[in-house]
Amino acid sequence: MAKRLGLVTLALLLVGGALALIPSAAAAQDKTVWIPMLCYRTGPYAPGGSGFCGGKEDYFALVNAKGGVEGVKIRFQECETAYDTARGIECYERNKEGALVIYPHSTGIMYALLERATRDKIPLSHIGYGRADAADGTTFPYAFPFISTYWSLASAKVRFIAQREGGEDKLKGKKIALLYIDIPYGRETIPIMERLARRFGFEFRGFPVPPPGLEQGAQWTDIARRFRADWVINRNWGVSCTVPLREAARLGFTREKILGVWWCGSEEDVVPAGEAAKGYLSAEFSGSGRDFPVIQEIIEKVHGAGKGNIEKERIGTAYYNRGVVEAAITVEALRGAMKKFGYPVKGEHMQWAMENLNITEARLKELGLLGLVPSLKTSREDHEGGGAAKFKQWDGTKWVGVSEWIAPYKEIVWEAVKESAAKYRAEKK
């Protein structure tokens, strides 16, 4: 018995010793950087979270398959948040050690992590979501709402509506309804829409939808039959993005006058609505489809090698492409950080690189990203780096682009950004 016990103990020691050696052996072979992925692949918002994360992970896998960034591989691992803020904070705390960047993947989580990440010197990358005044890098040094904030998007939407109506002067007297899910993300654009309404003379009214927004009959009857909106902005999330399309159809409201935020502009939002979605418009900060060299490369080198992080048929969908775009921006920043600071790369190195990005069209072409993302130039003051949005329309089977990159009303947006950031600074004094 004693002999058997001794053998078992010896075997356990050998196995334990071997396991202990594996990480150090791997570390000796590969230089790596650590990027935790706060993802949500479960719950009602899983279709969005799985696409957004899957796109990023596929891009990282592509970079790794091509030898990494200057030989440094990207180590990434998911932590499931289920789009819940408390779980997001827990994921952050468990995975922040050595992290180069954090993707909150939720406006609520972004708000919750803002001060923690700043204290820990880990940049937050929140492309196309999160608090809009975070574009002010002097106030929020570790927050990066790349490409376009919600406020820039809202103003680009108004510019798009003006184009459709025949000019800015035609906005006067028009009625624009904001149908928003009643959470911080949903309410984020109300202040900027009020400013834009004052500037252009259109009538603006908000219609809150309590989450999860399965039933929006009262709001829609009001919008279509009493308020009689000329345009409706669909600022919902998950199933509540789909419901308006069916409600509008039921009330005979044309879908060609419903304009979705990009989080209501995925295939997952329109396919369940069937025919009712035809003609629906949505904003976008990335190109749609698979017709980009980088996407083709992912199909060949990542999914072709059986290393994909999402079902192959979802490659090229809206969420997926947004994920690829955000990952590509991170990798460009990582390249910049390594060029300036060398290896190992720390959070503050990434922060410097992220506010000194200059991704030109020529560089986008080299990366196979041309058309998928607009050129981007950030600075210490401007963490957004652009602000433009594209618009697309659902034709019943696919999204079709209906505009070029449309610029925001920068002076209005930045006036609001500066005021809001100053208020934040005053509160934190």
Place this chain on the structure above:
Amino acid sequence: MSGDLLFGVELAVSGLLVGVMYSLVALGFVLIFKSSGIFNFAQGAMTLFAALALVGFLPRLGMGVSILAVLAVMVALAFAVERVVLRPLVARPPLALFMATIGLGFFLEGLAQAIWGTQPKGLDIGIPDTPYVVGGLLLSRLDLAGAAAAGVLVLGLIVFFQKTTLGLGLRAVSDDHEAALSVGIPLGRAWAVTWAIAGVVAVVAGVLWGSRLGVQFSLSLVALKALPVLIIGGIESIPGAILAGLIVGAAERLAGGFIDPLVGGGVKDFSPYLLAMIFLIFRPYGLFGREIIERV
């Protein structure tokens, strides 16, 4: 009709129609409670499971055969639930059975998504979205169809529980498991039949709600809409579920249309629960619920 009056009538009518859809979900709860005394927390998950199964079968089998296949799946599931989950808990406190249905709900949600995926899917049942226009009012064809389907289902269930031996047996089981057993009613079979009927109701609810919202995880949240309906109508009354569904649907829309704009929103979704609280205070067994007097 003046603008506001027409608006109010339109809200009330559309509210009544959507209320029938709430009743449909509430019926599943009522059926199981009525015949087994269990509050089935898994009813929403059953609706999701049925709808996901249907869209999973559709591409291969077509609508008619798919519906039959889903009905068969739900009946099989009912018998499995009785055998694996309920039978070991016979004569245990109601709380144990309730907790078991919570676990069952999570299991069904996970199983359905593991088999048929998490991606939202469309469900076209051939009813167009365009409304009927009647005297200036817009009436949704889908809501009218839902109301008709719910009406037929309710009539069938009332006849079943009032006129058939099996239905009467199920009501006896609901009153007292052990007494029902002592007069020869097979408890296991009674429970399995009840869950099978609730499964059929879940299929109808899944089809109608799935065609409105698309088939996706959020279908399981539809069950939340049934809770105030159950409190107001009485948790073991089929007519109560119908009437309370109508009250909740109309109250919700009228509150949303008239009170929300004045207070900045939020009242619409809160109003059914406010009504339910009032009922709990003044009529705790609901409109048609049986008052149970217990010796303490």
